[in-house]
Amino acid sequence: MPGRHTGDSKRYDQRGWQQVGNYTVVALPGDGIGPEITDVALKVLDRVVELVPGLDVTVDSHDAGAERWRSTGVAMPDETFDACESADAILMGAIGLPDARHPDGREVNGDVIFRLRFALDLFAGIRPVRSLPGVADTLAGGKPIDYVVVRENVEGLYASRTGGTNVRGEVATDTIVITANGTRKVSEIAFGLATKRGGRPLDGRKMVTCVDKANVLSSYAFFRSVFDQVADEHTDIERDHVYVDAMTAFQVQRPDHYDVVVAENMFGDIISDLAAATVGGLGLAASADVGYDHGMFQPAHGSAPDIAGRDLANPTAMVLSTAMLLDWLGERHDDKAALEAAAKIDAATLKVLAEGTTVTADLGGSASCTAMGDAIVAALDGQA
Known part of the structure; x- marks a missing residue:
């Protein structure tokens, strides 16, 4: 896809990390509305990569979650976990469905979310909350x-x-x-x-x-x-x-x-x-699960199966989680390009919220998930 670097060469800085500006992100779209909001987030990510010089992102998508568990008996195979462990960051849509449960009553989503948190020592869940323009x-x-x-x-x-x-x-x-x-x-x-x-x-x-x-x-x-x-x-x-x-x-x-x-x-x-x-609700709530070596970014809300497949989901939390991912990479690697990209996504999202003309029903509008995502991309294009 446009904006995603797929070259074979990898360069490393003096600390042994992959060179600043060249990152691999594992995407786990998941269940319910997860794939829809992930599609929006990746379009936004693609566009900001095109706009910011010196930033290359390879997105490696994997199937994990309740639907996969239903069909295969395994919510997240070892090869997917290994990809997450090797990636520079993880971007997760929404994992789990209310009726996908183990015999003891636990939801299957823990097989993915808790495995990654505990095995990768993502010991800090960071959840910012702020008043947002255009949101009552x-x-x-x-x-x-x-x-x-x-x-x-x-x-x-x-x-x-x-x-x-x-x-x-x-x-x-x-x-x-x-x-x-x-x-x-x-x-x-x-x-x-x-x-x-x-x-x-x-x-x-x-x-x-x-x-x-x-x-x-x-x-x-x-x-x-x-x-x-x-x-x-x-x-x-x-x-x-x-x-x-x-x-x-x-x-x-x-x-x-x-x-x-x-x-x-x-x-x-x-x-x-x-x-x-x-x-304003969980549809606006971005989050990060981070440790010293790994970071996973996802909206704080669930998979909302009641509206899945209808293009109604609010993508704001997912898009702002993508901005958090880039900000974390920027801070971790002292990468000004990643920090700039994060700021651009944040500003574009706030602009769309403030205008209020292309927002989803939960925010008082009538736009689809896709249309709101397109508006955020257009706001990126409109930045000076």
């Missing part, structure tokens, strides 16, 4: 929203996803796992993000908020204590502590008080979805 305020009062939820991704309660017990259908247990190393790593990511941001909307103060239940459970008290150790090393960034139940209220009542928020796996999952709802 969900909250009364209209306070500005611009913060990032950083979710610990490979520990917490979800570490027990295949290790819990169910005794005769009478007693079921899962065990929460909190380690000092895992908590330190995700806290360091949170403070690193706060260093680069402009602070919370309320007053510009740079702050990292730890969300936990330290008043009740020793595991969360331990999470908080490790967070505080990391905070002690970042004296230029303020720290804050909020219990998770209070946090859900504060996200609605005073969202402008937050800059970067860090939480255990399950709590991070819950509050990041609530955060998305406060700015």
Whole structure:
């Protein structure tokens, strides 16, 4: 396809990485609306690669997900995992279907998403939330929203996803796992993000908020204590502590008080979805699952099988996730071309949202998924 570099030669920088500007991205379109929004994202990616000199991206698409599991019994074959492990980044559409489940009731999507998160140590789930132009305020009062939820991704309660017990259908247990190393790593990511941001909307103060239940459970008290150790090393960034139940209220009542928020796996999952709802819904929610060596980028929403195949899906979250992918590559490799491409996609998407004439039904418009994608591509072309 246009804009995708397919040459055989590979060049490497002094760190042993593939040369800046020349990347391989594995695409996992997945299930439901996944293929539709992935098609849009790849069109946007193709176009921005054509527009930004010095940027080459090879896209390697693989079949993984619930539909594949239904037909073959395997949601993600080893060769697909190997391709993901070798790629510079992973772009995922939407994996899973509500009725595709293992005998114990777990959805098949975990065979893909959790395998990649745990095996590639994608320990930080980064989910930005911000007020968007042209999108009606969900909250009364209209306070500005611009913060990032950083979710610990490979520990917490979800570490027990295949290790819990169910005794005769009478007693079921899962065990929460909190380690000092895992908590330190995700806290360091949170403070690193706060260093680069402009602070919370309320007053510009740079702050990292730890969300936990330290008043009740020793595991969360331990999470908080490790967070505080990391905070002690970042004296230029303020720290804050909020219990998770209070946090859900504060996200609605005073969202402008937050800059970067860090939480255990399950709590991070819950509050990041609530955060998305406060700015217009999951259709707008981009996300990144990153570690020291690998990165996976996907919309925070699910596969929406009820509208699959009808060209109705909102592609915004998928397109903004693609921008996050390029931004991550740019930061990782000190690549100005990738950073420029990320900024261009972000600006083009915000322009389409602000104009409001070519947006999908969930945003009050009547455009198809494809038409909204085409509008974003046109906005890219229209940038000076």
